[in-house]
Amino acid sequence: MNPDKNMQNAESSLESPSHRVKYLNLLLDQLTSPVQKRLVGTYQKKSDPVKAMEAELGDILTEILDHED
Amino acid sequence: MRISHITIRGFRGFNDAQDIVFDPRLTLISAPNSYGKTSISEALEWVINGITSKVEQADSKDEYKGSYRNIHLPSGQNPTVTLVMNDGAKDFELRAELVGDVTKRFHGGVEVAEWPFQAALAKSPNPFILQHALKDLLLVTPGERFDSFARLLGFSELGQIHKDLISLCTKPPMPPRVKSLLGDVSALEERVASRQQFAQITKALRKGLDGMDGAYELIEKRCNEFVTPGTPRASLLPQLLAARDEAVKKIFSGTIDLRPFSPEEETANASDEQFIAKALTAELIAKYTSLIKLKAIKHVNDLVELYGAGERLLETDPSICPLCERPLEEEMHEHIHKRHSALVEQKREYGELDKDRVQVERVLTDLETRLQHHHGRGSRKVGPLIALETSLESLRSLLVPKHQIHYEAISQAIVELKAAKTTLDDKYQAVQGEIETIRTSMRDSEEGTEKINSLSTAISAYLASAGDFKRVLKSHSAPVTEAAQILKHELDSLAGTQDVSILIDLLEKRDAIRKRFLVDGVVEELKDLRQRVDRFVSQIMLDAISGEFGAEVMEWYGKIRTTGDPDVHFAGFDIKKTAQGGRVQIKAHSYGKDLVSAVSSLSESKLNALGLCISIAINTKTPGIFDFLIIDDPIQSWDAEHETKFIEVIKDLVARNKQLILLSHNDQWIKQVRAACAELNGAAYEITSFTETGPHISPTPWAEVEQRFSTIKGIMENPQADKILIQQGEEEVRQVLTQLAAQLYLKATGIKKSTNNLNAAKTRELLLAGSVPVDFANKLVSMFETVDDAHHAGNDYSAHRDRLHTYYNWMKDLQKRVKQA
Numbered sequence: 001m002n003p004d005k006n007m008q009n010a011e012s013s014l015e016s017p018s019h020r021v022k023y024l025n026l027l028l029d030q031l032t033s034p035v036q037k038r039l040v041g042t043y044q045k046k047s048d049p050v051k052a053m054e055a056e057l058g059d060i061l062t063e064i065l066d067h068e069d
Numbered sequence: 070m071r072i073s074h075i076t077i078r079g080f081r082g083f084n085d086a087q088d089i090v091f092d093p094r095l096t097l098i099s100a101p102n103s104y105g106k107t108s109i110s111e112a113l114e115w116v117i118n119g120i121t122s123k124v125e126q127a128d129s130k131d132e133y134k135g136s137y138r139n140i141h142l143p144s145g146q147n148p149t150v151t152l153v154m155n156d157g158a159k160d161f162e163l164r165a166e167l168v169g170d171v172t173k174r175f176h177g178g179v180e181v182a183e184w185p186f187q188a189a190l191a192k193s194p195n196p197f198i199l200q201h202a203l204k205d206l207l208l209v210t211p212g213e214r215f216d217s218f219a220r221l222l223g224f225s226e227l228g229q230i231h232k233d234l235i236s237l238c239t240k241p242p243m244p245p246r247v248k249s250l251l252g253d254v255s256a257l258e259e260r261v262a263s264r265q266q267f268a269q270i271t272k273a274l275r276k277g278l279d280g281m282d283g284a285y286e287l288i289e290k291r292c293n294e295f296v297t298p299g300t301p302r303a304s305l306l307p308q309l310l311a312a313r314d315e316a317v318k319k320i321f322s323g324t325i326d327l328r329p330f331s332p333e334e335e336t337a338n339a340s341d342e343q344f345i346a347k348a349l350t351a352e353l354i355a356k357y358t359s360l361i362k363l364k365a366i367k368h369v370n371d372l373v374e375l376y377g378a379g380e381r382l383l384e385t386d387p388s389i390c391p392l393c394e395r396p397l398e399e400e401m402h403e404h405i406h407k408r409h410s411a412l413v414e415q416k417r418e419y420g421e422l423d424k425d426r427v428q429v430e431r432v433l434t435d436l437e438t439r440l441q442h443h444h445g446r447g448s449r450k451v452g453p454l455i456a457l458e459t460s461l462e463s464l465r466s467l468l469v470p471k472h473q474i475h476y477e478a479i480s481q482a483i484v485e486l487k488a489a490k491t492t493l494d495d496k497y498q499a500v501q502g503e504i505e506t507i508r509t510s511m512r513d514s515e516e517g518t519e520k521i522n523s524l525s526t527a528i529s530a531y532l533a534s535a536g537d538f539k540r541v542l543k544s545h546s547a548p549v550t551e552a553a554q555i556l557k558h559e560l561d562s563l564a565g566t567q568d569v570s571i572l573i574d575l576l577e578k579r580d581a582i583r584k585r586f587l588v589d590g591v592v593e594e595l596k597d598l599r600q601r602v603d604r605f606v607s608q609i610m611l612d613a614i615s616g617e618f619g620a621e622v623m624e625w626y627g628k629i630r631t632t633g634d635p636d637v638h639f640a641g642f643d644i645k646k647t648a649q650g651g652r653v654q655i656k657a658h659s660y661g662k663d664l665v666s667a668v669s670s671l672s673e674s675k676l677n678a679l680g681l682c683i684s685i686a687i688n689t690k691t692p693g694i695f696d697f698l699i700i701d702d703p704i705q706s707w708d709a710e711h712e713t714k715f716i717e718v719i720k721d722l723v724a725r726n727k728q729l730i731l732l733s734h735n736d737q738w739i740k741q742v743r744a745a746c747a748e749l750n751g752a753a754y755e756i757t758s759f760t761e762t763g764p765h766i767s768p769t770p771w772a773e774v775e776q777r778f779s780t781i782k783g784i785m786e787n788p789q790a791d792k793i794l795i796q797q798g799e800e801e802v803r804q805v806l807t808q809l810a811a812q813l814y815l816k817a818t819g820i821k822k823s824t825n826n827l828n829a830a831k832t833r834e835l836l837l838a839g840s841v842p843v844d845f846a847n848k849l850v851s852m853f854e855t856v857d858d859a860h861h862a863g864n865d866y867s868a869h870r871d872r873l874h875t876y877y878n879w880m881k882d883l884q885k886r887v888k889q890a
Contacts, residue, residue, distance in 0.1 A: 020226045027230075027605050035594045036601070043233065050233050054242050057591075061247045064587045 079142035100756030107762030193693030238599035376409035475552035484546035768823035811841030
């Protein structure tokens, strides 16, 4: 069984720590929207990904409010 | 990694310590329901995983709190489970001990934070195949099933990513400012939509950002209907405001406004409060109280000037005193000089006090300024509303009875805010008074500790009342703002300025409306992201379950598949993409026709069989660290045909080098398994009763002695028997020997011994305890040299028909002794 067969360089059917990064990289490759990329990118990089992503969304929305145009 | 042995003490149903020796290939444990069978699989789970799956999957962990500890275990003793594992090369011990709520782990007797194989554990398939887990896999909502499959297939991280991103996209957390903006704009849009004459504007605004320019062209066109013809665009809003004010003030002229402190004002308040609270430092107080010394400085200054003048005059005529004109001795000159120097030094010291005085005065000035700003900020917030006290009757007539609650909100706010402000004003005046007292004391050289203490007390009282003031303001802000909106609409309605008012708001909130559309855009991006994540995860899952894994499950299912019942069977997996996300579809067909879903179409026994096959397939196809499988009650709800079929699965798994530990409530089926797997000579146990001390586990012979004699005789009399068959006959002899030795020992001592781990030495002990002569006992156990498992036999071992005859006769002699004992 190889659940990662659509992933490049899949090592085994079991997830290793790097799989998380690989999944997110694959997902990022499929995204074009800057907002979506920012959110998923933040989720990928932070140790508390959910909170970080929520904070990033807060920043995105606050930027809209604070920018004049 | 296989399990050799377990000792359970004080865990779940076990109170007294009990041992179970596991066969390296197949161990069968039978017990009626509630006799502690599941406690064994839970003990194994707890040691290896640190938690039982029942607790892990429980919605409420609190309900299971303390459930690991046996209720009858004496206080002061800890639930303990010890496993002896074998990694293929050596045995090693794992011990888990529950101390309070903490599980302590010991590897080879040494406490460890985690097992040496902990990292690999997370990547290995779960070797525990338990009934409740199977139900969680199949008989759950489609969404939950997706998560369960993700976990089972080793996609827990992918599942977590999916869950986290979907959660964000479904319920995006909005900062308070954004929420407030969305609320304001939505309320305005509702008002616009409620006016038929604004239908076109509403339509344009519904196009979002793209419709804004068009909407504002329409809005400005409407505005022009209410202003002087030819009014330039920039003057539209002022003219509309003026028109509305003029119309409305004929009815009510006050303004209701009670906004909470803005973030900037909050920051300024916090800064002022910090300064005010910390202004009177211990150092400053010490400097202030020491200023009392300055009282003496005037006298010193006079003397310095006097002696200075004297010295200067003496430079002209040192023989005469310039004051009394009497003659002066040299000695007196010396005295005048020394005295002058001492006074100059004293004056210098007092000069430091002057600097302190300046510093104290500066702090007092800063304190005053900060207080003024802080107090003013609060006063300005509530002043306009409190001023409306005199207009309350007018307000009542406008709002009551239709909007009584809002009238009361305003009147109540005025009462409470006025009281809070009065207190704040008093405390503010008190601090100012104390500052003035300090200043006066410094001017009059009457500094004193009690004066600075009074200032400190007044400051504390002011800050406390400021806190109360802010709380009152905050509590009334929202209700008053809401009441203000209601009043505004009421006034517009009475003055006929509803449309003008809406147009004013549309002009004033153009930027807010645009930002709301931008926020909407982000929300749309999140919806799109959710769909993309669903598709992404579903595709990975689909590739996993519809490929080799699906084939493997189908293969195992084929082994259990029965033919006597209706041809309604599992037909593979699929991922169905829905608005709610990916769903694992379990396909089924009936006599070649596709059914909607296996879950709704298959009988419970077939679903149970399918669940088992999924778990088995994961364990056989996925590399992991465990060579064992623990299957708890696999045949629940099965018919006899499925039960028989599953025995083939057991044999197949053992043939694939899996160590199986099977637990079942059905002792007849366990006997059937023993008979069908006679050649495996595994370990069998029966839980015969359950009392306060725990389950009573009794070892059961894999086959009866007579059955084994019959097998051996059949082999001896079979001229076609090859070496493999004769070797099996010798293995049967060894089993007979250990069983007879255990029977003899039981008769001699009344103690039942398991035959599962009897080697030559232990068997000899049993024989001697059963009064078998030493020579005969030695002869009997010498059989172990040839009949013990081939891997224990010498290099020259070879199965031998004559030797089998000899052993058979020895066993018959021993059987006679057992019968006579």
